[in-house]
Amino acid sequence: ANAIMFSTMEDTVVMSIDSTVDSVTLLDAQGHGNSTIQPTLDLSTGYVKLPEIKLIATVTGTGSPNQAVRFELASYDGKGHVTALPADCYVDSYGVFHAGHAKSGAKVVIKAISIADPSKTADYTVTVDGAVPVTGLTATPASVTVVKGKTETFAVSVTPDTATDPTFTAAIADGDANITIAVDRLKSTVAVTGVTAGTAKVILSANGAEGNKVVTKTVQVTVNEA
Numbered sequence: 334a335n336a337i338m339f340s341t342m343e344d345t346v347v348m349s350i351d352s353t354v355d356s357v358t359l360l361d362a363q364g365h366g367n368s369t370i371q372p373t374l375d376l377s378t379g380y381v382k383l384p385e386i387k388l389i390a391t392v393t394g395t396g397s398p399n400q401a402v403r404f405e406l407a408s409y410d411g412k413g414h415v416t417a418l419p420a421d422c423y424v425d426s427y428g429v430f431h432a433g434h435a436k437s438g439a440k441v442v443i444k445a446i447s448i449a450d451p452s453k454t455a456d457y458t459v460t461v462d463g464a465v466p467v468t469g470l471t472a473t474p475a476s477v478t479v480v481k482g483k484t485e486t487f488a489v490s491v492t493p494d495t496a497t498d499p500t501f502t503a504a505i506a507d508g509d510a511n512i513t514i515a516v517d518r519l520k521s522t523v524a525v526t527g528v529t530a531g532t533a534k535v536i537l538s539a540n541g542a543e544g545n546k547v548v549t550k551t552v553q554v555t556v557n558e559a
Contacts, residue, residue, distance in 0.1 A: 353450075355398075357391070368386060370432060371461075371465060386432075389428065390455065403445075405446060406424065430457075432461060466496065467540060468496075470492070470539055476554070477553070479525055479526070479556055479557070480559060481529065486523065487552065489501055489522065500539065501539040503516050504538070507533055509533065510531075511530070511556050514535060532556070533554040534552070536549055536551055
């Protein structure tokens with residue numbers, strides 16, 4: 334059985350291992366010392382958030398130095414001025430950085446400080462980019478021909494493909510008696526079903542810059558009897 338004996342006898346020999354800290358490194362899981370992050374949209378929930386970054390702090394030295402570190406965060410604007418950090422911007426006990434609602438343009442400097450030797454530190458810098466707006470919409474195919482009683486589907490893509498919010502809406506502008514539509518936002522497709530012979534227009538819309546500029550695209554639909 335494992336056991337430890339404590340003794341107060343005068344001839345007790347106390348062995349100690351001295352260690353020194355030479356340096357600290359702070360990298361992400363990909364081995365980088367800095368990164369740029371952008372807001373992302375979860376299409377299933379509609380929730381926009383900033384990604385999380387796994388950080389790895391390593392303390393080097395002699396005598397197997399203590400690997401424990403503490404983190405300090407500071408934020409700077411584009412002009413180098415110190416700015417306040419939101420409460421949900423922090424590094425958790427697992428070394429994961431949570432950007433929370435850090436403002437666009439902020440540079441967050443994360444400092445890892447050795448517990449054994451606070452004079453040894455390392456920095457990791459996170460730059461927060463703003464949301465990327467949609468500038469254009471594309472339908473494939475560009476126009477749709479469908480037989481009455483049948484359904485045809487066209488795909489919708491946004492420009493740029495790195496847009497933070499690539500979601501779109503679809504509405505029937507003309508000929509609403511001739512077709513019905515169904516939008517699959519997870520697949521980015523629109524299904525068009527022919528009701529009566531004739532023509533119709535489907536208007537696609539997406540939020541552009543600053544959420545107040547609407548980007549649109551018109552898809553012409555023709556419904557044939559057979």
